[in-house]
Amino acid sequence: MIRFNQVSKRYPGGHQALSNVSFDIAEGEMVFLTGHSGAGKSTLLKLIAAIERPNGGSVIVNGQNVGALKPAAIPYLRRNLGLIFQGQKLLFDRNVFDNVLLPLQICGFNHRESAQRVRAALDKVGLLNREKINPIALSGGEQQRLCIARAIVNRPSILLADEPTANLDTEYAGEIMNIFRSFHQVGSTLLISTHDESLIRQGDGRTIALKHGELAA
Ligand code: ADP
Ligand code: ADP
Numbered sequence: 001m002i003r004f005n006q007v008s009k010r011y012p013g014g015h016q017a018l019s020n021v022s023f024d025i026a027e028g029e030m031v032f033l034t035g036h037s038g039a040g041k042s043t044l045l046k047l048i049a050a051i052e053r054p055n056g057g058s059v060i061v062n063g064q065n066v067g068a069l070k071p072a073a074i075p076y077l078r079r080n081l082g083l084i085f086q087g088q089k090l091l092f093d094r095n096v097f098d099n100v101l102l103p104l105q106i107c108g109f110n111h112r113e114s115a116q117r118v119r120a121a122l123d124k125v126g127l128l129n130r131e132k133i134n135p136i137a138l139s140g141g142e143q144q145r146l147c148i149a150r151a152i153v154n155r156p157s158i159l160l161a162d163e164p165t166a167n168l169d170t171e172y173a174g175e176i177m178n179i180f181r182s183f184h185q186v187g188s189t190l191l192i193s194t195h196d197e198s199l200i201r202q203g204d205g206r207t208i209a210l211k212h213g214e215l216a217a
Contacts, residue, residue, distance in 0.1 A: 001027045001158065001189050002048060007057035009043050009213075017043040018213045020057070025191060027157075030184040032200050033193040035210035041193040042086075044210070045160050048191070049081055050074045061158070079107070082151035084161040090135045090143060090150075096122070097131040100149045107154065121149040125179055141172030148179060159183060161192045165199055177202045 002025040009018040018040045025031050033041050046052040047059050050066050059066045062080060069077060090099055100118045109117065122128045125145035130138065135146055144164060151159065161180070165173035177199055180190055184205070194200065200207060209217040 001025055001029075001062060002191065003058075003060040004044075004047075005058045005060070007047065007054045007059055009040070009047060009052060010055050016213055018047075018054075018210075021210075021213075021215050022057075023208055023215065025189060027189055028184075028187050030180065030190040030203060030205035031192070032203060032205050032207045033191060033210065034195060034200065034207055035216070036195070038212075039210040040213040041210060042162050043213075045085070045162050045191065045193060048158075048160060049083055050077055079154055080156050080158060082148075082154070082156040082159040084147055084151045084159070084164050086162055086166065088147060090146060092134060092136045094134075095132050096127060096135055096138070096146060099135055099146060100153050103150060103153055117153050117155075118149075121153040124152065124182065125149045126175075139172070141168055141175060144168060144172070144176060145179065148176070152183070156188075158189045158191070161190070163193055163195075165194065165196050170198065173199060174202065 004021050004023050007018055007021045010016045033044060035041050043052060047054055048061055050069055054067045064077065066077060097118055100121050101114060104114045104117060119128060122131055125148050127142060127145055127149060135143055138146060165176050173196060180192060184190055
């Protein structure tokens with residue numbers, strides 16, 4: 001489902017973030033991406049979502065060479081991806097329901113179908129009873145769950161999460177992990193970057209380790 005073939009990424013300015021990285025992730029796998037800060041984890045996830053492009057090698061997602069996609073094709077790629085990335089802000093000028101509704105509004109679903117999908121997503125992360133409140137009133141763990149609901153409302157087959165428990169207490173981190181595990185159980189493909197060892201132990205997934213931009217294990 002995701003194939004990296006000798007992928008390298010150098011940023012403008014000359015920093016080599018990834019060097020000759022190759023791996024495969026099969027449909028339905030749950031994989032952890034580990035490595036120290038600066039190892040290249042975020043870069044790797046961004047390449048899958050075509051937020052960055054590789055300088056060498058190929059990134060294949062669902063049979064498509066992502067690095068070679070025309071700009072017009074990128075929204076179609078992303079529709080199949082659920083992104084839980086740092087810096088994706090919740091909107092505090094609208095309620096929980098409308099934050100999750102947002103990604104659907106550009107897809108042209110009718111009102112009824114949208115509402116059903118939003119509630120299904122909120123249900124999966126345990127926030128169904130919070131739909132009318134402002135996300136500013138949610139705890140950190142609940143806000144992260146809301147970010148997950150927003151990422152899955154399009155029913156993507158692949159979920160990419162960049163340090164999803166970075167700022168959370170252990171208890172909240174465990175809840176997030178349970179949610180990911182439930183997606184794994186219904187056949188989603190997950191790639192989760194983390195340096196949280198306890199998260200990895202709970203996940204019983206495969207691990208891809210990066211070290212200074214190279215595959216370490
Ligand atoms: P990680 O997610 O493992 O912390 P990153 O992929 O964010 O690692 O970064 C890998 C390396 O690439 C780091 O040295 C970082 O400073 C560099 N880097 C990341 N983004 C950029 C960018 N936009 N421009 C230049 N260098 C970058
Ligand atoms: P139907 O599915 O019958 O077309 P609607 O989708 O209009 O009904 O709404 C179903 C329920 O969802 C209603 O109770 C409504 O109050 C609630 N709802 C709709 N939009 C929002 C929203 N933006 N925020 C919170 N609740 C909403």
